[in-house]
Amino acid sequence: MSELFKVTIDNITIEVPAGTTILQAARKIGGEVAPPAMCYYSKLKGSGGKCRTCLVEVSKGSEKDPRPMPKLVASCRTTVMDGMEVKNITSEKVIDARAGVVEFLLLNHPLDCPICDQAGECHLQDLSYEHGKEGTRFEFQKRTFHKHDLGPYIQLHMTRCILCYRCVFTADQLTNKRVHGVLSRGDHAEIATYIEKSLDNDFIGNVIDVCPVGALTDKTFRFKNRVWFTKPVDAHRDCDKCCGEVQLWMRGDEVFRVTARKDEWGEIKDSSKGSTGWICNECRFEKKFASDWTIEGPTQVNRHSVISQGHYVGLKKPNETFEKVMNGREPRLFMDIHSVSEVNKPEIQLSLIHGPAHSDDFKENNKD
Known part of the structure; x- marks a missing residue:
């Protein structure tokens, strides 16, 4: 049995196995104690340490060495020590540093949330709302790139990219041959394919799910609907390529898009078989009918976003008090509006009109 270390984060103490990072320990506590992360992804080896949004203050190193x-430090890359004390939202230094990191991430990021398909489920939106500042000090021209089609299903809008490297790690670890990565350096660095190659691996569509912003988007869903107008439901099918466990984003009976299932941290969940729930391109892009799937039920969305709003699972309607007071009798309208109105024709009962009222149902106003 591995040794357990006690670590205190924002005055909450928890025991975790040796080798656990501060971020992983904070996520076990949950809530606002967990620092935000834009580049770290628990399912991808080597991720983390690039965006600096998960910075925390270590006020006590350990019991053996209590010096701060x-x-x-980056919580996604720093392992806990026995007796360590960490400050996240309780530290003014962390709050100020995180606001500065958000400002850097937004320097070249376009303000196109109203037309971006990621709006409503964008981690950068959440980060800037919770940890950013009201205004910006950037007065120069933003960096821009041309849009690129990376195959028949994926579009790259590099102008929105924050260089988190998640898509590169996904392609490197999930596909047989990676054909895209980071080209150039500094302000000219960009995610791109060498000589405009297409991404055609069976699992390459997962780069859309891991992207925290709207840089990599599903071309079969672009500009078709807003995510908060759709209802996510869990569904599955027998697939010989992947786990076949997905989220369907539906409006009525129409399936607008298919994605992998995600947890409260925006990361892909493990499948019922125990492996990471990556899905193949066939399930993601080609199975767009409800009849293709076995629908399990509404997705329990617990992220603080507009997607979690308007889901009427377990809704309890308030009791109508009038019927209770009046012994079950429904309210009736006693006033005859024709006696006080000079607009409606007395012989016309508007409530009996089939469809909306027409101008012919009203008499013309008297002209002086």
Whole structure:
């Protein structure tokens, strides 16, 4: 049995196995104690340490060495020590540093949320709303790139990219041959394919799910609907390529898009078979009918976003008090509106008109 370390994060103490990072320990506590992360992804080896949004203050290194760490550390890359004390939202240094990181991430990011398909489920939107500042000090021209089609199903809008490298790690670890990565350096760095190659691997569609912003989008869903107008439901099918467990984003009986199932941190869940729930391109792009799937029920969305609004699972309607007071009798309207109105024709009962009232149902106003 592995050794357990006690670590205190925002005055909450928890025991975790040795080798656990501060971010993983904070996620076990949950809520606002867990720092945000834009580049770290628990399912991808080597991810983390690039965006710096998960910076925390270590006020006590350990029981053996209680000295505080001199600088803020990346919680996704720093392992806990026995007796360590960490400050996240209780530290003014962390709050100020995180606001600065958000400002850097937004320097070249376009303000196109109203036309971006990621709006409503964008981690950068959540981050800027919760940890950003009201205004910006950036007065120069933003960096821009041309849009690229990476095959028949994926479009790359590099102008929105924050270089988190998640898609690169996904392609490197999930596909047989990676054909895209980071080209150039510094302000010219961009995610791209070498000589405009297409991404045609059976599992390459998962780069859409891991992208925290709207840089990689599903071409079969672009500009078709807003995510908060759709209802996510869990569904599955027998697939010989992947786990076949997905989320269908539906409006009525129409399936607008198919994605992998995600947890409260925006990461792909493990499937019922125990492996990571990556899905293949066939399930994602080609199975767009409800009849293709076995629908399990509405997805329990627990992220603080507009997607979680308007889901009427377990809704309890308030009791109508009038019927209780009046012994079950429904309310009736006693006033005859024709006696006080000079607009409606007395012989016309508007409630009996089939469809909306027409101008012919009203008499013309008297002209002086």
